[in-house]
Amino acid sequence: MVNLTHNNDKASTSLLYWATILILSLIATRLISLGLFPLYDTTEARYGEMARIMAETNNWITPQFDYNVPFWGKPPFQTWLSALSFSWFGVSEFTARIPHFLCGLITCALIFRFTKSLTNNNSAIFSLLIITSSLGFILAIGMVMTDSALLMANTIAMVSFWQCYSQKDKALSGHLFFVALALGMLIKGPVAVVLVGIALVCWSVWQKCFWDAIKSLPWLSGMLLLLTLILPWYIAAEIRTPGFLEYFILGEHVQRFLVSGWQGDLYGSAHVKPRGMIWLYWVICACPWSFIALGLIVKKYRGITLPHSRGQTLGINKYLICWMISPLLLFTLAGNILPIYVLPGFSALAVLVAINSQWSKASNYLALISLTLLVIIVIILSSGLMSKKSESSLLGVDRSFSQKNELYYWNKRPFSAQFYSKGQAQLLNDENELSALLASNKKFSIAIKNNDFAVLQPILIPVCTIDKQTKIRLLLKCN
Numbered sequence: 479m480v481n482l483t484h485n486n487d488k489a490s491t492s493l494l495y496w497a498t499i500l501i502l503s504l505i506a507t508r509l510i511s512l513g514l515f516p517l518y519d520t521t522e523a524r525y526g527e528m529a530r531i532m533a534e535t536n537n538w539i540t541p542q543f544d545y546n547v548p549f550w551g552k553p554p555f556q557t558w559l560s561a562l563s564f565s566w567f568g569v570s571e572f573t574a575r576i577p578h579f580l581c582g583l584i585t586c587a588l589i590f591r592f593t594k595s596l597t598n599n600n601s602a603i604f605s606l607l608i609i610t611s612s613l614g615f616i617l618a619i620g621m622v623m624t625d626s627a628l629l630m631a632n633t634i635a636m637v638s639f640w641q642c643y644s645q646k647d648k649a650l651s652g653h654l655f656f657v658a659l660a661l662g663m664l665i666k667g668p669v670a671v672v673l674v675g676i677a678l679v680c681w682s683v684w685q686k687c688f689w690d691a692i693k694s695l696p697w698l699s700g701m702l703l704l705l706t707l708i709l710p711w712y713i714a715a716e717i718r719t720p721g722f723l724e725y726f727i728l729g730e731h732v733q734r735f736l737v738s739g740w741q742g743d744l745y746g747s748a749h750v751k752p753r754g755m756i757w758l759y760w761v762i763c764a765c766p767w768s769f770i771a772l773g774l775i776v777k778k779y780r781g782i783t784l785p786h787s788r789g790q791t792l793g794i795n796k797y798l799i800c801w802m803i804s805p806l807l808l809f810t811l812a813g814n815i816l817p818i819y820v821l822p823g824f825s826a827l828a829v830l831v832a833i834n835s836q837w838s839k840a841s842n843y844l845a846l847i848s849l850t851l852l853v854i855i856v857i858i859l860s861s862g863l864m865s866k867k868s869e870s871s872l873l874g875v876d877r878s879f880s881q882k883n884e885l886y887y888w889n890k891r892p893f894s895a896q897f898y899s900k901g902q903a904q905l906l907n908d909e910n911e912l913s914a915l916l917a918s919n920k921k922f923s924i925a926i927k928n929n930d931f932a933v934l935q936p937i938l939i940p941v942c943t944i945d946k947q948t949k950i951r952l953l954l955k956c957n
Contacts, residue, residue, distance in 0.1 A: 494600060497607045504610045505583070508620050512579060513572030516870035516894065522622045523868065523893035526574045529560035529622075530897060533569075539711070540718050545901065548719040550726050554711070555664040556624045578626040582619025585630045586610065589825050592637045595646075596794060597833050605832035614763030614817070615824050625821045627665045632822040634658035635674045636801050640794075643694045656700035660707035668731050669808070673822050677797075677804035684800065685793035756809040759817040764827055771827055774834050775799065795834065801826035871948050872925060873898040888912070888926040888934075895925065909934075916941050921957045928952060 517526040528541045528549055535542070541557045543549040559577035567573045589609055594602035609615055619626045635658035641651035662670025682691040716723050761768045802823040809815050869892055886906040887895055895903040906912060906924070915922060916937060923945070926934065931952055942956040 494603060497603055501603070501606050501610050504616060505586075508616055509579060512575040512620055513570060515571065516868040517571055517574060517622060517897055519867045519869075519892045519894050522574075523897050525556060525622045525624075526560060526571075527893050527897040527901075529557050529564055529574065530569055531901065532557055532561040533564040534901070539714050540722075544896070548722070550719070550722050551730060552624055553664045553667055555661070556622070556627050559627065560622055574622045575620055578622060579619050581626040581630040582615070585626075585633050585825060588630075588633045588637055589828050592640075593829050593832050595641075596829070601832045604835065605828040608767050608831050609824060609828040612763070612767055612824055612827070613765050614821055618818055618821055623818070624666055625818045628662065628670060629821050629824060631658050631661040631665055631670060632673060633825040635662065636677065636826070639674075639678065639695070640797065643691060648694075649696065652694070652696040653700055653703055655695065656704045657707065660704045663704075663708045664711065667726060673804050673808060676807055677801040680804070680807070681793065681797045681800040684796050687793070753811055756806050756812070756815055756819060759815070760806055760820040760823070763817055763820050764824065767827055767831055770835070771802070771831050774831065795830065798826045798830040802830060867892065867894070867950070868898075869895040869925070869951075870898050872946055872951055872953050883921045883923060886915075886922060886924045888924060888930055890927075913937060916956060919957050921955075923953060923955050925951050925953050 517523040524543075528543065531542045531545060532538060532554075535545075538554070538558065538561070541549040541552070541554050556578070559581075560574045563573040563577050586606055586609060589605050590602045593605040615629075618629070635655055638651045638655040638658060642648050642655060659671050659674065662674070678691060679688075682688040712723070764771070805820050805822045809819050873895065884904060885899055885902045886904050889907050891903050891905040903925075906915075912924075912934070924938075924942070926938075927950060928947075931938070938954060938956070942954040944952055945955045946953040
C-alpha cells in the first residue's frame with residue numbers, strides 16, 4: 479500500500495528545495511551582474527553622477543544635476559545611498575548599485591515575514607519566488623534609480639498598517655507606518671504618500687471599515703514623528719535653493735502627470751504615453767505573475783472559493799488587490815509615465831498569489847518561471863538590450879579617463895560622459911567657439927557623433943587625430 483501522505487510530504491519538500499534554489503540563483507545572479515555593465519544613459523548615469531558629485535563636494539542637502547546646478551526633480555534619499563557607498567567603498571558601478579539591491583533584499587524579507595504571518599512557511603517561500611522572478615523587480619533592484627527604495631518604503635507602510643489594524647504590535651506598527659511614509663517623502667515625495675492613501679482608502683471603503691481603519695492609527699504621535707523626520711531636509715533644501723518647493727510640489731507632482739507632454743521639466747523631456755498605458759506596463763513588468771494574479775481575481779469574483787488564510791475575515795485579499803493596483807489607479811490618467819511606475823504594487827502581487835495558490839501546483843509555476851526566464855535571457859542577449867547607450871567604452875569602463883587637457887562633448891553631453899570622465903566633460907555646441915579653440919593651439923579632446931564629424935571634418939582634420947571610436951562617437955585629440 480502506497481503511503482500518500484509520505485509521498486505528498488516528499489513532493490512538497492522537493493518543490494521547496496527547488497524553489498529555494500531558484501530564488502537564491504536569481505538573487506546571486508543579480509548581485510554578480512551589478513558590476514558587469516556600465517551605468518546607462520539616461521536614468522542610471524544621471525543618478526550615479528549626482529551621487530558622485532555629492533560625495534565629491536560633500537553637499538548632502540541639495541543633489542546637483544551638474545556642478546552648482548541643483549536638481550529639484552527628486553528628494554535626495556537614493557542619491558544619499560549611492561553617495562555614501564561611494565564615500566565608503568569608492569566609485570564604481572557596483573558601489574553605485576549595491577544600496578538599491580539591498581533595498582530589494584529588505585523588501586524580500588518583509589514579504590517573507592508578512593506572508594508567513596498570514597499562512598505558513600511554504601507560502602512565504604513561494605512569495606519570495608514570485609517577487610524575485612518578476613521581471614520588473616529583478617531589473618529594478620540592480621539599477622541606480624528611486625524605485626527599489628520606493629518599493630521598500632511602500633512595503634513597510636502597507637505591512638505596518640495591516641499589523642496595526644489587526645492588533646499585532648499595534649503601537650510599534652502604527653509608528654513604523656509613519657516612519658515609512660517619511661521615508662517615502664524623502665525618496666519620491668508626496669506621490670509615495672498618495673500611493674499608500676489610494677490603497678488604504680479603496681480597501682477600507684470596499685471592506686466597509688473606513689472609520690475603523692482611520693481610528694487604528696496613532697495620528698497625533700505618528701504625524702509628529704513624520705514631520706520630525708521630513709521637515710529638516712525640506713526646509714533646508716528650500717533655504718539652500720529657493721524655488722525648490724514650488725517646482726517639486728506643483729511641477730513634479732501635478733503638471734508632470736496631468737499635462738501630457740509637459741514642457742516644464744528642467745532636467746529632460748517628459749515621457750508622453752497614451753493614458754491608461756500603465757495597465758499594459760503592469761502586465762509586462764509583472765510577467766509571468768500578472769496573468770496568474772488576474773486568473774485568481776477572476777476566480778474569486780466568479781464565486782470560486784480560494785484557499786483560506788488567517789486574514790480572510792479582515793479582508794486580506796481585498797487589501798492586497800487594492801495595494802497591488804494603487805499605482806495603476808494613480809497613473810491611469812497620467813500622460814507622462816514610465817513602465818517602472820508599477821513597481822510599488824509588486825509586494826502585494828507576490829503575497830496575493832502566494833496565499834491563494836495551492837503549493838501542490840507550484841511545480842507548474844516553477845516550469846513556467848524557468849521557461850519565461852530562458853526566453854527573456856535569450857531575447858535580451860540576442861537583441862543587444864544589454865548594450866544600451868553609455869560613454870564608458872569611449873572614456874574607459876574602469877573610469878580610468880584622466881588628463882590635464884580639457885574634454886568637450888559636441889552638441890550633447892550624456893550623463894555617462896560626466897560620470898566616466900569624473901566630471902571633466904564640458905558641453906560645446908557653438909561652431910564659432912570650436913573654431914576659436916582649434917585656432918588657439920590649445921590642447922584638448924573632443925567627443926563628437928559620427929554624423930556630426932562628417933559635417934565638421936574639414937575644420938577638424940588639420941589639427942585633430944582620432945584617438946578612439948565607437949558606434950556612436952569619435953574621441954579626437956586636437957592641437
